[in-house]
Amino acid sequence: MALLEVKNIHKSFGGVKAIQDFSIEADAGEIHGIIGPNGAGKTTIFNTISGVYTADSGEVYLNGTQITKLEQYKITRLGMGRTFQNIRLFQGLTVQENVMCAFDPQSRYTVLGGLLPTPKRLAEEKRGKELCEKYLEIVGMKDYLKERPENLSYGMQRRIEIARALMCEPKTLLLDEPAAGLNPTEVGELTELIRRVSKQIGFAILLIEHRLELVMSISDLIHVQNFGKTIAVGTPDEVRQNQEVIEAYLGKED
């Protein structure tokens, strides 16, 4: 069984069929791009897989475990990391604390350790900080531990969000438009970063992206969505030549 297996999920909001029959199989080391015009239901797919919404029908498996109806935080703990379209770092916390938040649910000390500096607490905090530095180093943000994210550039915030998602120790990583709002240099760095973590850590990556230069260059397989339906699946080259895809993006020739 593949690391992430999504089988025929459907999701409607009232009369709007946001997802109709979406399936995907992703394995470790693979990068799957999901593209499509605005309103095609791409983010809804992420929200349904990661448990923000529950699918109306269909099934989702993560590493062989059925997660279709699980609560969001439980899905995360089973190995689902994600970033958001509009950056959602935590206000009022430093870079280090933001990333630590993704470790805290796995941190093994009790309320007593929450109130007093018990040896267990000190040991767990140390372990968390080391992991935190490791992931911030991977995304190149290790020098900004004590900064507040809101004082940093957009590109840096994106990378902190990725570090925070990595801190969840995911088996599947969902990246929702990671290149939105970045300049061309930053897009280049981001492409390189995604490729690197995919190799280094070895999980399945699902990537929603409008910047085609990014998604075409790193995806193994591309899923094209339009009005909630999958209109094409294939390698970047196949998708580029698909008539239906061209129509969805550019309109039909009379």
Next chain:
Amino acid sequence: MSALVSNILTQVFITLIAVAGVYVLTGLTGMFSLGQAAFMAIGAYASGLLVVRLHMNFALAVVLSVLMAVAVGYLIGYPVVRLRRDYISLVTLGFGEAIGALLNRMTFLTGGASGLTGVPRRVGLPLACISAVAAIGLVAFFKTSKYGRQCIALRGDELAAKAMGINVIRVKMTAFLLSVALTAYSGALYVFYMSYVDPTGFGWKKSADWVIMVFFGGVNSLTGSTLGAFILSALPQMLRGLQNYRYVVYAVLVLLILNFKPSGLLGEWELTPGNVKRSIGRLTEGRRRKEEK
């Protein structure tokens, strides 16, 4: 120290403990409780009754009353932590007023409107002071623990918090129960200091007062909240000479601060060794520059 000053300080320290609880709830977690003072009443009545009626040991009674308040807190917290922010205030408001009414009506147990009398005096300034320092210390440790971080995270963005694996309901419940325990403890100290308690004064106004103290000093700072509580709870006592006008002074002061410094007196600043060193460093730096000129 005169008896008056000692009296004011003892009451201020007792308030500080409750406000430390409100800081955990409102400052860290972003939940507004308008029924918080009811937990103070529960702590006061439960411990007082255990000693007066059952002649229980004072320390044991205090511990038991805190545990009872936490049990009640768990029942009321069960719906509260699942609600959206504005509804939390409504539910806790209803709960708090209901407790007040119950204490008034259950005359056979509580003495009704005339209150519970004959509680031995076991608390003085030293115990109140030590308790306040300990409570604030515990909350400071809580803030920098994984619990504190998760509280701040979910306060800002619940959806992102869940996406990071944070069990939002459980973390909220932990914060709520900690605040309940602190508030109930302050209630127990209160009754063994005053040696008397009646149902008035534990309504939503008191809960709102505590929230105001937290915002006045700095909702994102434990140091600020403590300072705010210290100033605002001592102030009305010091202005006794002005009689009812003292509330005008109180209101104007609060309005001025919140208008000109919405993040409160201290904003996010905390009293930590690092921050103090930095502030002293800045001071001496400024002085050196002046001398060079």
